[in-house]
Amino acid sequence: MTTTLTIRRPDDWHLHLRDGAMLAAVAPDTARHFGRAMIMPNLVPPVTDVAAASAYRQRILAATKGMDFMPYMTIYLTEDTQIETIKAAAADAMILAVKLYPAGATTNSASGVRDINKVMPQLEAMAEAGLPLAVHGEVTDADVDIFDREKQFIDKVLDPLRRRLPQLRIVMEHITTSDAVDYVRASRDQSSEELTLGATITVHHLMITRNHILAGGIRPHYYCLPVAKRNTHRDALIAAALSGDSRFFMGTDSAPHPDSGKLSPCGCAGIYTAPVAMGCLAQVFDDANSIDALERFVSINGAGFYNLPINSSTLTLIRHNAPIDIMPPIHAGGEAVTVFDPMRSIYWSVAPDTE
Numbered sequence: 001m002t003t004t005l006t007i008r009r010p011d012d013w014h015l016h017l018r019d020g021a022m023l024a025a026v027a028p029d030t031a032r033h034f035g036r037a038m039i040m041p042n043l044v045p046p047v048t049d050v051a052a053a054s055a056y057r058q059r060i061l062a063a064t065k066g067m068d069f070m071p072y073m074t075i076y077l078t079e080d081t082q083i084e085t086i087k088a089a090a091a092d093a094m095i096l097a098v099k100l101y102p103a104g105a106t107t108n109s110a111s112g113v114r115d116i117n118k119v120m121p122q123l124e125a126m127a128e129a130g131l132p133l134a135v136h137g138e139v140t141d142a143d144v145d146i147f148d149r150e151k152q153f154i155d156k157v158l159d160p161l162r163r164r165l166p167q168l169r170i171v172m173e174h175i176t177t178s179d180a181v182d183y184v185r186a187s188r189d190q191s192s193e194e195l196t197l198g199a200t201i202t203v204h205h206l207m208i209t210r211n212h213i214l215a216g217g218i219r220p221h222y223y224c225l226p227v228a229k230r231n232t233h234r235d236a237l238i239a240a241a242l243s244g245d246s247r248f249f250m251g252t253d254s255a256p257h258p259d260s261g262k263l264s265p266c267g268c269a270g271i272y273t274a275p276v277a278m279g280c281l282a283q284v285f286d287d288a289n290s291i292d293a294l295e296r297f298v299s300i301n302g303a304g305f306y307n308l309p310i311n312s313s314t315l316t317l318i319r320h321n322a323p324i325d326i327m328p329p330i331h332a333g334g335e336a337v338t339v340f341d342p343m344r345s346i347y348w349s350v351a352p353d354t355e
Helices: 020-032 050-063 083-091 116-129 146-164 178-185 208-212 231-242 274-287 291-305
Strands: 003-008 010-015 035-037 069-074 093-098 133-135 168-172 197-202 248-250 314-319 329-333 334-335 348-350
Touching: 003 291, 010 248, 010 274, 010 291, 020 050, 020 208, 020 248, 020 334, 035 050, 050 083, 069 334, 083 093, 093 116, 116 146, 116 248, 146 168, 146 178, 168 178, 168 208, 197 208, 197 231, 208 314, 231 248, 231 274, 248 291, 274 291, 274 314, 274 334, 274 348, 291 329
Parallel strands: 010 035, 035 069, 069 093, 093 133, 133 168, 168 197, 197 248
Antiparallel strands: 003 314, 314 348, 329 334
């Protein structure tokens, strides 16, 4: 028997679309399934002010012309960001957050912050204006093991910052550890009128562990940052996503790279999940006998954190009797881009008539 599930149209609160030919190739994959997305600013050069964000947004709208899709933007925080830039971003309804990349933490993060104290005036202005800070939560110290960098960031950077500026609204992006889950759960009660701490969880971190990258051979298409951790951390993320806790919501961190960049001596970090994200998520929730909890995680919690209405349109998912086929690579600018394969059977997909 075929099973269907209709939910409010989901949103993606952490998305990479790149630019140029890549943008044109990947943006429709998100727009088919998601009503809104928060777009990351780590282009080259980065999106560091309202004018650049507005111009980028117009290019995204051109790439998704005729589709029911609303891109929201972010500003890339640097140690040279002006207070006036923060104020202008806070006054623009299309800009939802300022993005903090520790310098060197991930793709195109060289312009990021090296010393959190050097951006304290900007963070104070954000707190005053109610503009959220979206954080890539890893330290970049060379002597810290890559699997420990999220925990170290919480202890050394995030918690001191929140104690110093308790009114600053922060999103811990793409969390990967039980430490991050525990930290969010220990924060201010979720029943308060305005949450000051939230966390996005990706599709791939709910499905893979470091064994997918390393066991039986190196698999570059599973390499991302923050890097996938052991299965106990993945299980903690699944529990958080299933819980209904309004502080946890979905951000795919879908990050396309051409295969030539992934399959190289120093391969790119990032996993392209956008075309299969909803089917994979439905499988995770179905496997836990919690399919009814999916809508809250993908359609309600994130909108609530960003003080936006829930989408009025819907998306229908179908559970098939047999596993669906692995999606072939897409092509952008003459190069292949591999789509995420969770290395397990997926029975769910988006119904064609709701794409």
